[in-house]
Amino acid sequence: MTVVRLAEVARVHGEGATAVHALKGVNLEVDSGELVAVMGPSGSGKSTLLNLAGGLDRPTSGTVHIDEQDLATVRDLAALRRRSAGYVFQDLNPIPSLTAAENVMLPRELDGVRSRLAREEAMAVLAEIDVEYLADRFPDELSGGQRQRVAIARALVGERRLLLADEPTGALDTRTGDEILQLVRARCDAGAAVLLVTHEPRYAAWADRVVFLRDGMITDSTNVSLVSAR
Amino acid sequence: MAVAAKEVDVAEVIRKQRTATMRTLQQLTRAKRAATEGAAQRLVLDSMIFQAEAEQRWLDHCEAVLKEER
Numbered sequence: 001m002t003v004v005r006l007a008e009v010a011r012v013h014g015e016g017a018t019a020v021h022a023l024k025g026v027n028l029e030v031d032s033g034e035l036v037a038v039m040g041p042s043g044s045g046k047s048t049l050l051n052l053a054g055g056l057d058r059p060t061s062g063t064v065h066i067d068e069q070d071l072a073t074v075r076d077l078a079a080l081r082r083r084s085a086g087y088v089f090q091d092l093n094p095i096p097s098l099t100a101a102e103n104v105m106l107p108r109e110l111d112g113v114r115s116r117l118a119r120e121e122a123m124a125v126l127a128e129i130d131v132e133y134l135a136d137r138f139p140d141e142l143s144g145g146q147r148q149r150v151a152i153a154r155a156l157v158g159e160r161r162l163l164l165a166d167e168p169t170g171a172l173d174t175r176t177g178d179e180i181l182q183l184v185r186a187r188c189d190a191g192a193a194v195l196l197v198t199h200e201p202r203y204a205a206w207a208d209r210v211v212f213l214r215d216g217m218i219t220d221s222t223n224v225s226l227v228s229a230r
Numbered sequence: 231m232a233v234a235a236k237e238v239d240v241a242e243v244i245r246k247q248r249t250a251t252m253r254t255l256q257q258l259t260r261a262k263r264a265a266t267e268g269a270a271q272r273l274v275l276d277s278m279i280f281q282a283e284a285e286q287r288w289l290d291h292c293e294a295v296l297k298e299e300r
Contacts, residue, residue: 039252041290185263201286202279205255212248220249222256 002065003162003193004053005029009062011048011216022048024216025062030195032161035188037196037204040213046197047166049213053195054085054164066162082107085162086155088148090170094139100150101126101135104157111158125153129183145176152183156192163187163194169203181206233296240296248289255282 011023023045030036030053040046051057052064055077064071066084074080086107094103104122109115126132131149139147148168155163165184169177181203188194196207204210210222232243262275 041294182263201252201255201283202259205252205259205279207256210252210256212245220245222249222253 001032002029003032003067004195005063005065006049006053006059007063007065009049009052009059009064011045011052011057012060021216023052023059026216026218028053028211028218030162030193032193033188033191034209035185035194035196035207037198037207037210038213039198039201039204039210041199044213045216046199046213048216050164050166050195050197054087054162055081056087079111082111083158084160085164086152086157086160088151088155088163088165088168090167094142094147094150094154096139099136099138100131100142100153103139103150104154107154108158113158121157122153125157126150129153144170144172145179148172148180149183152180152187156187161192163192165194165196167198168196169198169200174202177203241293244289244293244296248286248293251282251285251289255279255286258282 006026006028009023009026010021013020013022026045026049028036028049038046038049048057052059055064055066055071055074058071066080069080071077071080094100095106098106101119101122104126105115105118108118108121113121123132123135126135129149129152131146131153134142134146134150139150142150148170152163152168155165163184168184169180172180177200184194184196185206196204198204208223211218212220232238232240258275258279262272262279265271265275
């Protein structure tokens with residue numbers, strides 16, 4: 001089942017001679033249980049693609065569907081984002097004045113879920129990724145890898161089946177980065193749809209499919225059968 | 231070779247090789263996930279992953295340099 005679908009999506013920033021065509025007619029689908037990685041150099045449109053897929057930005061033309069809902073017809077986009085999609089960014093660390101558990105609870109509480117139930121859900125997702133022992137720690141008491149694990153827990157709490165990750169391994173060392181990808185992969189194998197933006201080939205390789213973006217266009221994808229490199 | 235040869239679409243050669251190298255990297259990553267024979271096996275696979283990753287980076291570098299020179 002397709003969780004997110006982009007059809008002929010274009011995004012233009014600015015107008016006239018100074019217009020920047022960040023994306024040009026992109027088509028992309030991510031199914032439940034599928035991990036798709038997007039690779040490309042700086043300025044190729046990777047983050048724009050992710051922002052559009054998650055409803056953080058609107059396309060200039062084309063359509064974006066999440067769970068068969070056309071985002072152009074959704075009145076409360078913020079509510080849909082909270083319910084359907086979770087985000088993990090390199091720089092979007094947990095809120096420093098809240099504990100790990102409170103950070104994970106936050107999107108559910110914003111959705112009107114009672115505090116007690118939100119905490120139960122947060123503890124369940126923290127336990128699922130083996131970091132329940134971090135629940136009462138504040139972000140500045142966590143390592144970079146632990147913070148990213150909490151960010152992933154926050155992105156997955158509730159019934160969200162779409163995970164959007166922009167360079168989630170950031171400045172982490174190779175081993176910790178591998179652990180984060182292992183976690184993302186496990187969530188994907190459990191049914192989540194994941195769209196991962198990275199410039200690191202070793203992390204993109206965890207994906208079922210890797211698409212290459214150049215100048216706002218998808219130029220290639222690994223799901224087309226070709227002769228192996230070796 | 232593609233750069234030195236005449237009438238070769240170098241960008242296309244890079245594109246095809248990059249996709250093929252990424253497929254190799256995916257296969258190696260799957261093999262590493264499925265590895266059950268201990269650290270020695272994982273480290274050998276790690277070595278192959280680092281080599282494929284280096285090739286991928288080099289191809290990106292080739293593309294950037296040739297784009298500048300065009």
